Amino acid sequence: MNAREIRQLFPILDQEVNGHPLVYLDSGATSQKPRQVIEAIEKYYREDNSNVHRGVHTLGTRATDGYEGAREKVRKFINAKSTEEIIFTRGTTTSLNTVAASYGKANLHEGDEIVISYMEHHSNIIPWQQLAKQTGATLKYLPLQEDGTISLEDVKATVTGQTKIVSVTLVSNVLGVINPIKDIAAIAHQNGAIMVVDGAQGTPHMKVDVQDLDCDFLGFSGHKMCGPTGIGVLYGKKQLLENMEPIEFGGEMIDFVGLYESTWKELPWKFEGGTPIIASAIGLGAAIDFLEEIGLNEIEAHEHKLAAYAMERLSEVEGMTIFGPKTANNRAGIVTFNLDDVHPHDVATVLDAEGIAVRAGHHCAQPLMKWLKQSATARASFYLYNTEEDIDKLTQGLIKTKEYFSDVF
Amino acid sequence: MSFNNLDTLYRQVIMDHYKNPRNKGVLEDDSLTINMNNPTCGDRIQLTLQLEDGKVADAKFEGEGCSISMSSASMMTQAIKGKSTEDALKMGHIFSDMMQGKEYEDDIDLGDIEALQGVSQFPARIKCATLAWKAMEKGINEG
Numbered sequence: 001m002n003a004r005e006i007r008q009l010f011p012i013l014d015q016e017v018n019g020h021p022l023v024y025l026d027s028g029a030t031s032q033k034p035r036q037v038i039e040a041i042e043k044y045y046r047e048d049n050s051n052v053h054r055g056v057h058t059l060g061t062r063a064t065d066g067y068e069g070a071r072e073k074v075r076k077f078i079n080a081k082s083t084e085e086i087i088f089t090r091g092t093t094t095s096l097n098t099v100a101a102s103y104g105k106a107n108l109h110e111g112d113e114i115v116i117s118y119m120e121h122h123s124n125i126i127p128w129q130q131l132a133k134q135t136g137a138t139l140k141y142l143p144l145q146e147d148g149t150i151s152l153e154d155v156k157a158t159v160t161g162q163t164k165i166v167s168v169t170l171v172s173n174v175l176g177v178i179n180p181i182k183d184i185a186a187i188a189h190q191n192g193a194i195m196v197v198d199g200a201q202g203t204p205h206m207k208v209d210v211q212d213l214d215c216d217f218l219g220f221s222g223h224k225m226c227g228p229t230g231i232g233v234l235y236g237k238k239q240l241l242e243n244m245e246p247i248e249f250g251g252e253m254i255d256f257v258g259l260y261e262s263t264w265k266e267l268p269w270k271f272e273g274g275t276p277i278i279a280s281a282i283g284l285g286a287a288i289d290f291l292e293e294i295g296l297n298e299i300e301a302h303e304h305k306l307a308a309y310a311m312e313r314l315s316e317v318e319g320m321t322i323f324g325p326k327t328a329n330n331r332a333g334i335v336t337f338n339l340d341d342v343h344p345h346d347v348a349t350v351l352d353a354e355g356i357a358v359r360a361g362h363h364c365a366q367p368l369m370k371w372l373k374q375s376a377t378a379r380a381s382f383y384l385y386n387t388e389e390d391i392d393k394l395t396q397g398l399i400k401t402k403e404y405f406s407d408v409f
Numbered sequence: 410m411s412f413n414n415l416d417t418l419y420r421q422v423i424m425d426h427y428k429n430p431r432n433k434g435v436l437e438d439d440s441l442t443i444n445m446n447n448p449t450c451g452d453r454i455q456l457t458l459q460l461e462d463g464k465v466a467d468a469k470f471e472g473e474g475c476s477i478s479m480s481s482a483s484m485m486t487q488a489i490k491g492k493s494t495e496d497a498l499k500m501g502h503i504f505s506d507m508m509q510g511k512e513y514e515d516d517i518d519l520g521d522i523e524a525l526q527g528v529s530q531f532p533a534r535i536k537c538a539t540l541a542w543k544a545m546e547k548g549i550n551e552g
Contacts, residue, residue, distance in 0.1 A: 343475035345452075345477070349533070353414065376452075376474075
């Protein structure tokens with residue numbers, strides 16, 4: 001793949017910020033959108049807009065076909081067995097909350113355990129904290145090894161016969177670590193627990209096959225994978241979803257409504273109360289088409305190369321600390337770092353003056369920050385439109401940052 | 410934007426307060442303690458205030474954060490010490506106006522604080538500068 005050519009497909013990247021060509025290194029927070037995704041959303045509103053699953057009229061059919069067509073694209077994208085297993089949500093947070101509130105509340109009791117890891121994003125921590133409080137279950141944390149990875153020995157030692165849910169991220173949004181989900185899922189299943197996967201940082205960047213991973217639930221977000229905000233996916237195994245109660249009630253999700261009792265639609269619609277996010281689902285479908293045309297394996301290889309290059313170049317900057325594994329092996333396109341005495345917010349402000357966008361802060365992973373003994377860090381995250389030249393500019397920007405602050409101090 | 414514009418943010422006096430914070434520490438005894446953090450970025454401040462006879466007799470802060478948040482905390486404690494609580498709150502209003510790029514009253518001598526004026530041109534950093542001031546306002550209003 002040619003990142004320079006791909007870059008041309010993203011209109012937003014063709015601009016100057018603070019007098020410099022934009023270098024966008026914050027795709028971990030949200031990715032940019034290619035022209036074909038923007039056009040798909042625009043086309044829907046210009047030509048097909050209508051509500052789904054109700055209109056007898058032509059527009060209603062078009063909207064329904066577009067929305068359900070996107071569901072089929074998602075199914076194929078993660079290799080689910082059936083579209084009954086694909087629920088559209090608002091994003092990963094909603095997906096994980098749905099599992100906790102529906103499956104969790106119905107199946108967990110006092111004395112049961114939920115196992116997560118120290119590297120989780122807040123959206124894969126707090127739903128489980130709340131569930132533990134409501135049910136009397138115990139929340140346990142998988143420890144991290146010195147380089148920030150999870151060892152399967154620790155998984156075996158932490159997951160017990162009491163464990164009912166194991167929930168781990170596929171890729172850490174801070175360390176870039178790719179976790180051995182397939183092996184963790186096998187250990188969870190041996191102990192009678194279900195495996196939940198936070199795929200927010202995974203599905204945009206690598207081929208994810210839910211049958212191969214054998215995960216029970218997977219949540220991910222559209223906006224991190226070239227799609228629009230407001231749309232996400234909850235994948236769940238059919239036999240689990242069938243036995244789960246909806247958590248939102250109202251229009252769209254009902255079969256029959258009486259005065260005092262109602263019944264629900266079939267899967268997946270029983271979990272989609274209210275008029276769905278139709279345009280965004282169609283946009284996500286267009287994003288999947290786009291990513292698949294380029295190829296997920298190609299994208300993964302490109303980002304892996306960028307991560308290796310970034311670690312090499314950034315190490316040249318005096319006073320640089322890079323967090324997570326010391327090599328780029330098993331690392332996605334995320335490099336988190338700190339520069340000596342310069343606070344990451346100050347780093348981000350100076351880089352912004354050079355047109356370079358990075359993230360600074362706790363990255364919604366406060367327990368991990370505590371583990372790293374940092375109050376905040378700076379993060380550069382890459383996607384298919386980034387080039388080695390972007391990393392060269394980042395390196396130069398960081399050298400300038402260092403010089404700037406040694407001058408003013 | 411060039412590095413010259415950055416100089417409007419990172420003024421010498423700000424860097425001096427960052428490197429050599431005034432009133433760093435914790436007041437003991439029956440002082441008021443206010444903890445506040447900026448949940449979007451992880452900045453954190455613990456402010457302790459000694460209020461006596463309607464005056465801020467003493468103020469100290471502890472915390473973690475960027476140059477803007479920590480220097481602002483240092484300047485704020487320096488500015489309110491010895492002032493009446495009424496004047497301290499008034500300074501808080503003036504500071505808030507300054508951060509929003511509004512005209513502000515100048516009948517109270519702001520001293521070093523005026524160096525923070527440039528923050529108003531960096532919208533993403535205004536919350537950094539106002540953290541300590543919000544803690545002070547909360548302490549006086551609830552204390």
